[in-house]
Amino acid sequence: MPRVSVVIPCHNEEQSIGSVVDGAKLHAQEIIVVDNNSTDATSRVAESHGARVVVEESPGYGAALMRGFGEATGDIIVTLDGDGQYPAENIGELADLLLDNSLDFITASRFPLENKHAMPRVRQLGNAFLTSAANTLFGLQLRDSQSGMWVFHRSALSFFQLESKGMALSEEIKIRFFLHPRMKCAEYHISYYERTGSSKLSIISDGLGNLGYLFALRRKLRHNDTQP
Numbered sequence: 536m537p538r539v540s541v542v543i544p545c546h547n548e549e550q551s552i553g554s555v556v557d558g559a560k561l562h563a564q565e566i567i568v569v570d571n572n573s574t575d576a577t578s579r580v581a582e583s584h585g586a587r588v589v590v591e592e593s594p595g596y597g598a599a600l601m602r603g604f605g606e607a608t609g610d611i612i613v614t615l616d617g618d619g620q621y622p623a624e625n626i627g628e629l630a631d632l633l634l635d636n637s638l639d640f641i642t643a644s645r646f647p648l649e650n651k652h653a654m655p656r657v658r659q660l661g662n663a664f665l666t667s668a669a670n671t672l673f674g675l676q677l678r679d680s681q682s683g684m685w686v687f688h689r690s691a692l693s694f695f696q697l698e699s700k701g702m703a704l705s706e707e708i709k710i711r712f713f714l715h716p717r718m719k720c721a722e723y724h725i726s727y728y729e730r731t732g733s734s735k736l737s738i739i740s741d742g743l744g745n746l747g748y749l750f751a752l753r754r755k756l757r758h759n760d761t762q763p
């Protein structure tokens with residue numbers, strides 16, 4: 536039976552990380568919380584709930600996830616956030632879908648939102664804009680280019696050189712997997728809950744940063760067609 540590792544990037548999520556780890560533990564053999572310069576009790580709470588805590592000092596959501604990928608030992612990696620917004624209860628089901636359908640990569644779409652209060656209207660619009668930009672630039676049909684819940688075979692990572700240290704890793708990993716001719720990918724719908732604790736997202740800088748990265752990646756892939 537394949538082993539599942541869950542990788543959770545965290546910056547100051549002491550209020551929610553305990554219950555996220557508890558939920559993930561039911562469906563995985565390894566839980567890795569990557570703590571990025573938290574000034575609260577994130578590491579202590581995560582550890583006390585049974586997670587392996589890795590401290591990553593270089594800042595950023597992407598840097599944290601990539602560190603977690605390097606630390607993971609499972610056959611399948613599942614990512615989700617430490618703020619309790621993604622459904623840890625679906626980890627097992629999504630891992631089964633990956634295996635049963637011989638998929639290499641699943642991204643979990645939050646849209647259409649089941650709970651409209653889970654995301655402010657301005658972010659819904661921002662997400663819709665970034666997703667349609669990604670679809671237009673790369674010829675994809677994603678519903679949610681910014682989702683942070685992915686499920687994939689750890690061995691598939693050797694096909695890619697991921698580079699985004701910040702929030703843009705979310706769109707980068709989807710685009711690279713979906714464009715790769717050897718990867719079979721799918722998007723499934725999930726629930727998305729209201730956040731506990733404070734947001735780490737900056738609408739302007741992360742939004743513009745992610746938009747800029749789409750153009751940068753488009754240029755890069757045009758010059759190097761064989762290596763998504």
Ligand SMILES: Nc1nc2c(ncn2[C@@H]2O[C@H](COP(=O)(O)OP(=O)(O)OP(=O)(O)O)[C@@H](O)[C@H]2O)c(=O)[nH]1
Binds near residue numbers: 545546570571683
């Ligand atoms: N390790 C690490 N984690 C981060 C960093 N920035 C954000 N995170 C984590 O990445 C996840 C996503 O960040 P969020 O602030 O929830 O971003 P979001 O879900 O797009 O925005 P909200 O809807 O406001 O929650 C959370 O678990 C954060 O703790 C960072 O610099 N380092």
Ligand SMILES: [Mg+2]
Binds near residue numbers: 616618620730
């Ligand atoms: Mg969040």
